[in-house]
Amino acid sequence: MAGVLLVTGAGRGIGAAIARLGAARGWRVAVNYSRSRAPAEALVAEIAAAGGEAAAFAADIGDSAAVTAMFAEIDQVLGPVTSLVNNAGIIGPVARVEALDDPQALVALYATNVFGVFHCSREAIRRMSRRRGGPGGVIINISSVAARHGGLAGEVAYASSKGAIDSLTTGLAREVAADGIRVVGLRPGLTDTDINDGHDGGKSVLGVIAPTIPLGRIGRPEEIAEAALFLLSDAASYMTATTIDVSGGR
Numbered sequence: 001m002a003g004v005l006l007v008t009g010a011g012r013g014i015g016a017a018i019a020r021l022g023a024a025r026g027w028r029v030a031v032n033y034s035r036s037r038a039p040a041e042a043l044v045a046e047i048a049a050a051g052g053e054a055a056a057f058a059a060d061i062g063d064s065a066a067v068t069a070m071f072a073e074i075d076q077v078l079g080p081v082t083s084l085v086n087n088a089g090i091i092g093p094v095a096r097v098e099a100l101d102d103p104q105a106l107v108a109l110y111a112t113n114v115f116g117v118f119h120c121s122r123e124a125i126r127r128m129s130r131r132r133g134g135p136g137g138v139i140i141n142i143s144s145v146a147a148r149h150g151g152l153a154g155e156v157a158y159a160s161s162k163g164a165i166d167s168l169t170t171g172l173a174r175e176v177a178a179d180g181i182r183v184v185g186l187r188p189g190l191t192d193t194d195i196n197d198g199h200d201g202g203k204s205v206l207g208v209i210a211p212t213i214p215l216g217r218i219g220r221p222e223e224i225a226e227a228a229l230f231l232l233s234d235a236a237s238y239m240t241a242t243t244i245d246v247s248g249g250r
Contacts, residue, residue: 002026003135005232006074006081008061008120009088011036013193014142016043017221018085018228023052025229028078031056032070032088053078061088062111067119071127080127082135083232086117087142092161094154106157113161117141117168121183129179136180138232141169143187145247152209162187166243173241182240184231189247191219214249 005027010019016031020043023029029047031054033040040056047054055077059070074081092109093100100106121139128137144162146152151159166185173183190206190213206218227246230236 003082004028004078005083006030007085007087008032011040014221014224015087017225021225021229023047023054029054030074030078034060061116061120064119071123081124083138084124085140086120089113092158097156109157109161114164125176128181131179139183140228140231141165141185143185143243145187145189169243170241177240184239185243186227187243187245188224189219189250193221
């Protein structure tokens with residue numbers, strides 16, 4: 001199965017790894033970014049140099065109108081989206097709950113991590129749904145094992161946003177199954193990406209936690225990408241309304 005694959009937050013980290021691997025496996029890839037323009041354009045150039053097809057599209061996915069405009073632009077440049085990876089996410093405020101005095105920080109967290117998934121899924125479903133004349137498709141929501149264990153110290157807000165994604169995945173999958181759309185979730189564990197700079201203590205926290213992971217190490221973005229491409233493939237055609245862990249056993 002191949003077509004047009006949109007990966008949100010694909011300028012770096014897990015999103016970039018998914019976009020890169022998707023292009024290598026024949027997808028026309030829409031690389032979404034909000035602020036990481038240079039890395040997104042570099043990734044598109046890298047994919048083109050390897051013989052793939054990709055284009056970069058700027059949009060803050062927390063902005064409903066911006067998402068609608070981005071999908072319309074993708075329609076014109078690559079064709080309608082046939083698969084979507086809702087990957088974009090932020091750590092948000094790192095603090096104990098009683099210290100979260102800035103409501104706008106929570107609004108920004110949920111705007112990206114939760115509302116953005118709703119906005120992008122809405123536009124994707126309008127194009128994929130067989131009930132609307134589309135070909136069907138796949139939506140992958142990138143969650144986190146933090147949704148199950150509550151997150152690292154000071155990251156209750158982040159973990160709660162990912163818990164919302166797990167619920168959204170289950171409910172949306174059941175809602176659109178008859179439309180020919182599979183919705184699945186993927187929970188990465190600690191992975192070596194720039195998002196870890198947002199943790200209290202930065203990436204140094206990874207070295208502390210790594211020995212506590214059953215496999216004894218943190219993950220690589222490429223390992224998460226392999227799982228995502230499996231979920232997009234026909235090999236996972238009987239999987240929907242479920243979320244799988246790629247976390248080294250953590």
